[in-house]
Amino acid sequence: MSDQNQVPDKPVTLLQAPVRVDYTIRAGKNNTIYLQGMAEGKILGTRDPRTGKIYVPPRGPVPTSGDMMEEVVEVSDKGTICTFCIVNVEFPGQILPVPYVGAWILLDGSDIPYMHIVGDVDASEVRMGMRVEAVWKPREEWGPTSENILYFRPNGEPDAAYETYKEHV
Amino acid sequence: MRDIAIVSVARLPHVRCEPLLMDAEMMTGVLTECLEKANLQRQEVDFWCSGSTDYLSGLPFSFVHVLDAIGPWPPVYETHVEMDGAWALYEAWLKMQYEDLETAVIYCWGKESTPDDVRTVPTLQLDPYHVAPLGPDTVSIAALQARALLDSGRYTESDFAEVVVRARQHAASNEYAQLREPVTAEAVLNDKPIVDPLTRSMCCPVGDGCTAVLLASADAARDLCDKPVWIRGIEHRVEPHHLGLRDLTDSPSTRAAATAAHVHDGPIDFAEIYAPFAHQELILRDALGLPEDATINPSGGALCGHTLMVSGLERIGEAALRLQRGDGQRAVAHATSGPALQQNLVCVLEAE
Numbered sequence: 001m002s003d004q005n006q007v008p009d010k011p012v013t014l015l016q017a018p019v020r021v022d023y024t025i026r027a028g029k030n031n032t033i034y035l036q037g038m039a040e041g042k043i044l045g046t047r048d049p050r051t052g053k054i055y056v057p058p059r060g061p062v063p064t065s066g067d068m069m070e071e072v073v074e075v076s077d078k079g080t081i082c083t084f085c086i087v088n089v090e091f092p093g094q095i096l097p098v099p100y101v102g103a104w105i106l107l108d109g110s111d112i113p114y115m116h117i118v119g120d121v122d123a124s125e126v127r128m129g130m131r132v133e134a135v136w137k138p139r140e141e142w143g144p145t146s147e148n149i150l151y152f153r154p155n156g157e158p159d160a161a162y163e164t165y166k167e168h169v
Numbered sequence: 170m171r172d173i174a175i176v177s178v179a180r181l182p183h184v185r186c187e188p189l190l191m192d193a194e195m196m197t198g199v200l201t202e203c204l205e206k207a208n209l210q211r212q213e214v215d216f217w218c219s220g221s222t223d224y225l226s227g228l229p230f231s232f233v234h235v236l237d238a239i240g241p242w243p244p245v246y247e248t249h250v251e252m253d254g255a256w257a258l259y260e261a262w263l264k265m266q267y268e269d270l271e272t273a274v275i276y277c278w279g280k281e282s283t284p285d286d287v288r289t290v291p292t293l294q295l296d297p298y299h300v301a302p303l304g305p306d307t308v309s310i311a312a313l314q315a316r317a318l319l320d321s322g323r324y325t326e327s328d329f330a331e332v333v334v335r336a337r338q339h340a341a342s343n344e345y346a347q348l349r350e351p352v353t354a355e356a357v358l359n360d361k362p363i364v365d366p367l368t369r370s371m372c373c374p375v376g377d378g379c380t381a382v383l384l385a386s387a388d389a390a391r392d393l394c395d396k397p398v399w400i401r402g403i404e405h406r407v408e409p410h411h412l413g414l415r416d417l418t419d420s421p422s423t424r425a426a427a428t429a430a431h432v433h434d435g436p437i438d439f440a441e442i443y444a445p446f447a448h449q450e451l452i453l454r455d456a457l458g459l460p461e462d463a464t465i466n467p468s469g470g471a472l473c474g475h476t477l478m479v480s481g482l483e484r485i486g487e488a489a490l491r492l493q494r495g496d497g498q499r500a501v502a503h504a505t506s507g508p509a510l511q512q513n514l515v516c517v518l519e520a521e
Contacts, residue, residue, distance in 0.1 A: 015297075015298060015302075017297055017298075017301060017302045019293060019301075021224065021227070021284055021285075021289060021290060021293070022285040022286075023227035023283050023284050023285060024285055024286070025227065025283060026186075026188055026281065026282070026283070028188070028189055028190060028191040028194065029189040029190065029194070030191070030194070031191070059194075059237065060190070060191065060193060060194035060237075061193055061194065061197040061237040061238050061240070062235075062237070062240070063237040063241075063242075064240060064241070064242035065211070065240040065242065066199070066200065066201070066211050066237065066238055067240070068197060092391055097463075108486030120194055158171055
């Protein structure tokens, strides 16, 4: 018997099998509306024809009923923090230094919270009901991307009443 | 067994790339059409079951996004299989056997245009130790199988070409097919070689698509449509994962499923066979044991319009639509999954 047919002295305990698949995601009609709005400094959504609720970013079916939405509406870049999370743990692929605050923000005129970062405030000061506004990049740097908004910061208005956002907690 | 019928079917035409509609948006219109045919509201559906794969959309839990299309509020009873929609239909049929469900919607979708090379996506389902690291793509594995079939002496490349010629003839009258131009056997044989011995037209096209099927119990079916199509048998069988453990020129899992689904207990007018490569139709036709006069793939089949995760349920839907409009009395629909016909599902359908 040749050496090749003998059981090796040491068992193989680890196998490296790299996997890679590349994708080209097409934004489609509704994401294109949203991204083109961003390029003009607008936050756009779509209106549920039955309930009048406004979903941001724009989407096709209403996520509760499956009805199709067609009407595009602009919402405010000011809103209310519904819930938030202070990120203290570092992880692979992290962009922002810890601690930082991720929050669900109910933009004025919309009916679904919008996820973003909260800045210009100590993490320990962030609270539910806090009123915030978008901090945009300089206009000349705008493109068709959500990154046109750097973060949201407190805008000094008194906290919103719990009743105004309790549906989104 | 409880009698279950297909009540309505809807789908989008296969296209090379659907640029405007995301997964949920493609599915919304098709679900609406499927339900409107039966005059049923979304809220009246007892059970929903979907089939898709995250590896096409490149998005984890991508099927959750598509729940928007079914309108899941108030909360609904639904589930998902990471398989072709034909297996979602099997799950729904099985649940209807032992649960108090009168209606179920089965839906599936895929956008093969999203991965940069969709041929490499199913490579990820291969045995991760011995086969996947070699990187064989869908066409390479199909070509291994085609070569083995030629070497067996049972069929020639001309037989492969004849399959394509007939598929295109049938697809000419199917507005949902992607390839509807007639071809000659010479053109198929002389078409661009993809992986020897397969030429381009012996391989299914790359496409985006989706399908929805409404199932109903016997009582509900007669209320919802004039011509329910009855599921008389549905079975699936699986073979070993490792390609080297199988005779690739045969499909014993199809044969076993066909027998168990009672294919041979009555005449068969036509069969919709999920064969994404021309030679696979020959292997499957033999394994199904179909009568000589049965029409094969009157829709043109997967060779003329294909989407991963969709083409199996589409075969069942196509067969049901044809029985509903009187093209026959009893038909077979087949679906496949896994590399080189590893797993096969056979469904016998009968008109009222």
